[in-house]
Amino acid sequence: MAAVLRRGIKFISFGSSQVFSGGCKHGKTSTLSSFSSSNRNSSSSSKIKVDLDSSTGIAVMKFQNPPVNSMNLEFLTEFSIGLEKLELDKSCRGVILTSAQPKIFSAGLDILDMYGKTPEHYEEFWRAVQDMWLKLYGYSKITIAAINGSSPAGGCLVSMASDYRIMADNPRYRIGLNETQLGIVAPFWFKDTMVNTVGHRTTELSLQFGLMYSPSDALKIGLVDQLVPEENILSTATETMTKWLDIPDHAREISKSMLRKPTVDRLLASRDADIKNFVSFIAKDSIQKSLGLYLTMLKQRKV
């Protein structure tokens, strides 16, 4: 984690905006020592590009972990740290999450981090997955997922953990929690996030079958809020964010917390048990066999 912090997150200015300082809507100045120029200089291996326009208060986090934005340990750590930095930056009021990879928002958790590794690795990995979700689901600022490609499993979790979901209207894209198709099980907090998004009955069917939805079906069940032509996704997300920014921050934030805190607290109360569960589940021979088969099928393009 410290290594990722040292490497830093890439922040780029655009338009007339200042990066990391000044320009806040409320006239406050924001600077963070961790956004020093030396950090920026050494951010070329960054897996997430962050553009913050402090004149509008809108940040864009663009996933750039080719080929498919799978969320490995490094990506997850960088994601959590990037969110944390923006949350501390008073010039940022909302974050748009999107992908720099064509056709893929995120392929979900990196299966290679759950396959053939040591229990210590599984433990570290799962803690990073928890950290990411805890930060995003309980985030004080506005988050909009601009889902510009397929978004299975962990990618769907990130989308659902955002406040609003806009998906590219491309019938080839899919979104959903497909864990059972891999022979694994979405943990209770993935399930809770889905129940909170689409309701209990839809979640029962989705999780058991590992359903992946087309954009139009995702819209029908409320898994996404809006479909737009692919080329308009970022401009729509920015326009939408502007409407969210009209709401006074404190009132929106308290409302969000009222709705989400009980779900966050459930995991906070059982983090260690959840990690233990994950490690013993994922290390089972039968589960490793399932994941191995799924990886083979992925390589053979049969998934």
Ligand SMILES: CCCCC/C=C\CCCC/C=C/C(=O)SCCNC(=O)CCNC(=O)[C@H](O)C(C)(C)COP(=O)(O)OP(=O)(O)OC[C@H]1O[C@@H](n2cnc3c(N)ncnc32)[C@H](O)[C@@H]1OP(=O)(O)O
């Ligand atoms: C009872 C208590 C339970 C406790 C908890 C227990 C268990 C924990 C559950 C953990 C929850 C898991 C969440 C997840 O997120 S699991 C990951 C699920 N993801 C997927 O199933 C996505 C699989 N990928 C695809 O469907 C496609 O790759 C695609 C994303 C639609 C992109 O398709 P395409 O553009 O055609 O690319 P390729 O298929 O050719 O893929 C390119 C290379 O990327 C590799 N790849 C793809 N996805 C992943 C991944 N998630 N992790 C690692 N690697 C991935 C793929 O193999 C290709 O590699 P290659 O070029 O070397 O062949």
